[in-house]
Amino acid sequence: MKHKYTKICPYCKTVFTTDKSARKFCRAKCGELYRGQCAPKLSKHLCQRCGHIFAAARKRKFCTKECQGRYMRDIGLIQKTKIKVPVKITLTDAARQSKAEGVTYGTFVRLHKLK
Ligand SMILES: [Zn+2]
Ligand SMILES: [Zn+2]
Incomplete structure (x- = not known):
């Protein structure tokens, strides 16, 4: 004689007996409904990298x-290049800046390694 298990269906709270210890629900439909209830609701998102x-x-x-990895890598590259590439000073700016610092244009260029 098989062992009978008395269980309570988690979905409809019906008490039922079964010979399968793994069985959880009184009927398959209850299992489906229960899982549907618990399943997280999916919402739509837009990928920040590929637009998918x-x-x-x-x-x-x-x-x-x-x-995500590619996006992070791109961000890293952008930040790296920002550090590497110095701000470009136009010759007019250099001339004005050298006056402001009270040095000759030639000294300014040498000081700031513009050439
Ligand atoms: Zn049930
Ligand atoms: Zn993507």
């Missing part, structure tokens, strides 16, 4: 990890 519209339960900026 994707569905996700939580707020996300990127459709894939790859997009």
Whole structure:
């Protein structure tokens, strides 16, 4: 004789008996409905990198990890180049700046390594 389990269906709260210990719901439909109830609602998001519209339960900026990685890398590159590339001073600016600093144009250029 098989062992019978008395269970309460988590969805409709019906008490039922089953010989399968793993069984949770009184009927398959209850399982479906219960899972549907618990499933996180998906909302649409726009990937900040590729512009792809994707569905996700939580707020996300990127459709894939790859997009996120690439985006981060791009940001890193932009920040790096910003540090590397010095602000370009036009000759007029240099002339004005040298006057402001009280040095000759030639000294200014040498001081700021413009050439
Ligand atoms: Zn049920
Ligand atoms: Zn993407």
